[in-house]
Amino acid sequence: MLASDAAVIEVRGLEKRFGALTAVGDLSFSVHPGEIFGLVGPDGAGKTTTLRMLASVMRPDAGSIVIDGIDVLALPEQAKRHVSYMPQRFGLYEDLTVDENIRFYADLFEVPRQVWQTRADAMLAAADMTRFRGRLAGQLSGGMKQKLGLVCSLVHTPRVLLLDEPTTGVDPLSRREFWQILYSLRSEGVAMLISTAYLDEAERCDRLALLHAGKMMYCDTPAGLKARMPGAMLQIVAADPRRARDAVRDLPGVEGVLLAGSGIHVHVDGAERLPQIAAALAAQGVALISIDAAAPTVEDLFVALLDQESVEAST
Ligand SMILES: Nc1ncnc2c1ncn2[C@@H]1O[C@H](COP(=O)(O)OP(=O)(O)OP(=O)(O)O)[C@@H](O)[C@H]1O
Ligand SMILES: [Mg+2]
Incomplete structure (x- = not known):
């Protein structure tokens, strides 16, 4: 891991309100090159809202985001070029084949043909999807759609990868392949911010932030968090x-x-x-x-920490 380098994502005092609801409140963290940073928390904790603000598809009410030295709020279009964002529901074209979807995203990011073809070949092989290249995306299984979403997100080489629950609905074997792809990106120095509902997957992250009702409760390595139990x-x-x-x-x-x-x-x-x-x-x-x-597993820990939180909130 190259996590000693300067942070490539710097988030300070980030806030987003929807009417009376504070979806994200006073959130600060940083992610380094070659680091996999996990966002974990129950439904509605603010994970998607956070990722959307980092991807410049939603504007925060307060705070700052700096990606690769670029002020995201001042220069969203410029920042977007350094980021690849895989939303919770990735937009595949169901009536295009696997290969055609990949080509569509490669053209969107203006990636030279040799570059994206080499990358796509390697990633499709890693995801065990080479034999489905000619299949329509609409006819893929849910897990295969998720994997194709990741391949499309990675046709260009981002400095920063934002993944919103990328493995939801993906079978355990494919999830392992998926993580192999993330590990190889880590060794290339890509900074990754990933939200997940699977706590065994949280164990694989270099650091974790536990969000609850828009607030960060804890942020540490999995081992550091367990030591607090x-x-x-x-x-x-x-x-x-x-x-x-x-x-x-x-x-x-x-x-x-x-x-x-x-x-x-x-x-x-x-x-x-x-x-x-x-x-x-x-x-x-x-x-x-x-x-x-x-x-303790990360799951034991989060259940214990959230229990403790709800006890404190009710006293
Ligand atoms: N566009 C919106 N308008 C109003 N409220 C919203 C909007 N988007 C999100 N919210 C609310 O903000 C809170 C945080 O939502 P968010 O989608 O960020 O949670 P999440 O952690 O991604 O949850 P999940 O695990 O279910 O995906 C929720 O209470 C949600 O209802
Ligand atoms: Mg979400």
Whole structure:
């Protein structure tokens, strides 16, 4: 990662209001070349609004945005040339083929033919889509449409890539391919701002900002955020995870419980609760396959932090 270089995105005091609603309030952050910066937050947190302002498709009410040294509010058209923006619903032409869509976006950005063809060949191969080049975009699956959207966003080489939930609806295998493309861009020094609803994907970002109701609650590396998690996590695997969850919920020291696959993640006030919880579940006849101390996932963390926030807001 080249994140020690000067920031390529500088956002200060950004604000956007819709009537009485503050969709984004006093938001400040910076993103460096070769950094993948994640925007995470529940529906309506302000992720899309933030990305739209950075892409110059929406004007903020206050604050400043500097991209690659260009004042975006003063020179939006100039700034746009350094940015590639993939909106939450990317505009593909359904009655054009995969190749024709790519050519359309390449022409829009005035990319020389040799340049975009080489890039498109490599990205389509990485996305496992070479055999669909002649297929109409309207006949692609949802995940393939998302991947084509990314390829179209990258026919020119941006300094800054803005991606709004690019992998929503994309299957896990394709999401992995998608992230391989992002990693290769990272090594080319592209700065990426990506919103995601998948918290396992948040783990892959270099830094994360947690937005809630338009405000930034936390901003740190995934490891740094986890270090802020108060208490400890226990991982329980049980024959009947739902029953185990219901039984564990009201035990002393339990702050939160999350179903995770065949197990449950229990947030406790301290790791020393483990034997006590194991005994209480055994006393209630809940069969446990295993109970262990565990590292928190980003999902555990966000649930805990947002819970804490809503408790503080209501007191
Ligand atoms: N054009 C608009 N007019 C009025 N309100 C808007 C407009 N765009 C967004 N909002 C509101 O601003 C808030 C933030 O919306 P935004 O789309 O930025 O959230 P988001 O984090 O992208 O959510 P999601 O995860 O659902 O995509 C929401 O309450 C939304 O209803
Ligand atoms: Mg959105």
